Amino acid sequence: MYSNYSFDVATLDLNHSRQMIIDMGLTDLNLTSTNQEWRQLALNDPVFVCNFTWNTGNSVRENIGIIVMDNLRNVGINCTPNGVIWADYLNMLYGIRGGSRDDLSLFFIGWMPDYNDPSNYINPLFNNLTSSAQVNDPELEALMLEGIRTTNDDPRRKEIYDRIQELLVEELYPWAYVMVSKGRTTHDILLTNFAYNAMGYLWLFECGWQGDTWNAAFDTGTPALIDYDIPIVDTPPGVPTITTTTQTIAVDNIDLAWTASTGDETAATSYVVYVDDVSEATPTGLTSNIVFAGNGTYVITVAVVNAEGESAKSESITITVAIPPGDVPDDDDDDDDAPPPVIPGYELFTLFAAMGLASLYWVRKNRK
Numbered sequence: 001m002y003s004n005y006s007f008d009v010a011t012l013d014l015n016h017s018r019q020m021i022i023d024m025g026l027t028d029l030n031l032t033s034t035n036q037e038w039r040q041l042a043l044n045d046p047v048f049v050c051n052f053t054w055n056t057g058n059s060v061r062e063n064i065g066i067i068v069m070d071n072l073r074n075v076g077i078n079c080t081p082n083g084v085i086w087a088d089y090l091n092m093l094y095g096i097r098g099g100s101r102d103d104l105s106l107f108f109i110g111w112m113p114d115y116n117d118p119s120n121y122i123n124p125l126f127n128n129l130t131s132s133a134q135v136n137d138p139e140l141e142a143l144m145l146e147g148i149r150t151t152n153d154d155p156r157r158k159e160i161y162d163r164i165q166e167l168l169v170e171e172l173y174p175w176a177y178v179m180v181s182k183g184r185t186t187h188d189i190l191l192t193n194f195a196y197n198a199m200g201y202l203w204l205f206e207c208g209w210q211g212d213t214w215n216a217a218f219d220t221g222t223p224a225l226i227d228y229d230i231p232i233v234d235t236p237p238g239v240p241t242i243t244t245t246t247q248t249i250a251v252d253n254i255d256l257a258w259t260a261s262t263g264d265e266t267a268a269t270s271y272v273v274y275v276d277d278v279s280e281a282t283p284t285g286l287t288s289n290i291v292f293a294g295n296g297t298y299v300i301t302v303a304v305v306n307a308e309g310e311s312a313k314s315e316s317i318t319i320t321v322a323i324p325p326g327d328v329p330d331d332d333d334d335d336d337d338a339p340p341p342v343i344p345g346y347e348l349f350t351l352f353a354a355m356g357l358a359s360l361y362w363v364r365k366n367r368k
Contacts, residue, residue: 002161006080007169046078050105053082055089061108114202133174237261237304253291261304
């Protein structure tokens with residue numbers, strides 16, 4: 001709530017840091033000096049010595065400390081590790097039971113508010129009494145107090161927390177800010193005044209529904225019932241199981257069968273039969289007659305289709321077609337054993353030809 005990312009957040013700049021150290025007269029090195037020379041300075045004649053403290057067992061804080069200590073050596077600062085148990089860490093953090101904040105040169109701490117309001121983030125971390133950063137700024141104190149006393153419907157409240165963020169980010173620098181977790185929230189587009197936050201909590205007190213029916217109900221104090229149609233999203237159905245077994249057949253076709261898919265049965269619209277990974281049939285039922293091209297071994301799978309797509313393919317079976325040679329039909333459909341075709345008028349032509357030859361023989365004989 002009221003997060004403002006427009007301010008000039010400090011970033012890692014080794015040259016700027018080194019120039020500040022040079023300007024303070026803490027080293028004879030300069031900006032042309034190498035990283036190795038600056039790191040050697042941190043070991044042999046450091047410009048500053050400090051420690052990084054974390055509670056042991058917290059690997060995130062320990063790893064951040066390793067990065068911080070390594071970066072500080074690049075500007076001539078010798079930072080040593082100081083892992084302590086959680087109880088001692090708290091004692092030093094709050095200055096109780098013999099612990100002192102002066103024992104904490106650098107340390108890492110996270111903060112999880114109790115409720116989603118900026119005051120619950122800012123006030124415990126930056127007040128002049130209990131904040132572990134030991135902040136004591138009159139303007140910041142006045143703004144934090146005013147922020148608590150101002151309600152969310154007052155435009156002044158955003159101005160207050162904008163100025164607080166500007167002070168903390170660009171002027172006071174009480175902390176080196178590391179990270180804030182990101183969250184994603186999905187809600188109806190008609191939900192208004194929803195407070196987005198990184199806490200993982202829902203803050204619904206000021207929420208409402210866009211629309212006259214709902215808002216009018218709130219105005220009158222009368223609850224309203226609103227009906228919503230919640231669509232059922234179809235998903236690709238489960239994988240079917242082929243019930244026909246792997247086998248050898250002596251014909252060129254087989255009746256293939258399978259079970260219904262194990263997923264969204266009502267959404268299944270058809271099935272796809274694959275023969276050697278090529279779509280061969282798309283029946284809507286649970287059986288299909290598959291005709292093969294000839295002798296050979298074929299791999300068969302089945303998938304299910306619905307409005308959302310196609311399922312994965314089933315476990316495969318193999319069908320071997322082995323038709324005996326004498327039973328294989330000819331492609332040209334000729335019958336080799338059938339008599340030759342009859343030519344129309346052939347018999348009558350033969351008769352006339354025979355009669356003509358006989359008459360010619362008779363005439364020749366009489367002339368002799």
